[in-house]
Amino acid sequence: DTAVSQTPKYLVTQMGNDKSIKCEQNLGHDTMYWYKQDSKKFLKIMFSYNNKELIINETVPNRFSPKSPDKAHLNLHINSLELGDSAVYFCASSQDGGPDTQYFGPGTRLTVL
Amino acid sequence: DAKTTQPPSMDCAEGRAANLPCNHSTISGNEYVYWYRQIHSQGPQYIIHGLKNNETNEMASLIITEDRKSSTLILPHATLRDTAVYYCIVKALRDDKIIFGKGTRLHILP
Numbered sequence A: 001d002t003a004v005s006q007t008p009k010y011l012v013t014q015m016g017n018d019k020s021i022k023c024e025q026n027l028g029h030d031t032m033y034w035y036k037q038d039s040k041k042f043l044k045i046m047f048s049y050n051n052k053e054l055i056i057n058e059t060v061p062n063r064f065s066p067k068s069p070d071k072a073h074l075n076l077h078i079n080s081l082e083l084g085d086s087a088v089y090f091c092a093s094s095q096d097g098g099p100d101t102q103y104f105g106p107g108t109r110l111t112v113l
Numbered sequence B: 001d002a003k004t005t006q007p008p009s010m011d012c013a014e015g016r017a018a019n020l021p022c023n024h025s026t027i028s029g030n031e032y033v034y035w036y037r038q039i040h041s042q043g044p045q046y047i048i049h050g051l052k053n054n055e056t057n058e059m060a061s062l063i064i065t066e067d068r069k070s071s072t073l074i075l076p077h078a079t080l081r082d083t084a085v086y087y088c089i090v091k092a093l094r095d096d097k098i099i100f101g102k103g104t105r106l107h108i109l110p
Helices: none
Strands: A004-007 A010-013 A019-025 A031-037 A043-050 A053-057 A064-070 A073-078 A087-094 A102-104 A108-112 B009-013 B018-023 B031-038 B045-050 B061-064 B070-075 B084-092 B104-109
Touching (some): A004 A087, A010 A019, A019 A087, A019 A108, A043 A064, A043 A073, A073 A087, A102 B045, B009 B018, B018 B031, B018 B084, B018 B104
Antiparallel strands (some): A019 A073, A031 A043, A031 A087, B031 B045, B061 B070, B084 B104
């Protein structure tokens, strides 16, 4: 079974639309993250949630809103999509305590036309 | 900004050991060295981490210099599937944020 899963894998949409990307982890981890990897391949953290509470919120436009219905899910909702939002978005999770390693999902490639 | 410096790319022959260097001269006493890799079109994958002692697992070995200002990731018998971008990261144990640099693009040559 996939440890960290994301849906959809590909998302093509028009400018101005609102879309969501879903993430689920079945590892029992306490913390979940969203990262953005742009066309230049730089990977940057956007948000992290610990037990449904926002911990890290980097300088991300407020059009991006993470939602955590429970500890195993962290969804990313994006309003009023812009061309510059085109990127690959990765979800990740980690367990409090232990080696503190992060497990990443397969990514969602978002293309805004 | 990333606190590490890595060569942008390296080549290694299949079956040989791949040695990937990383400089982290400003590392703090409570910061660990982590290595991740990203195979094309996949999410990053954890490889190994260490504080000051050398570490080995089923994927790789990590050699950290005594002054902790640099380290080397060793893939003992590289295969074509090891072709990826390798990221060296320094991070305190309870710091959630991973700051990825540009990494080293490793090409395994047949």
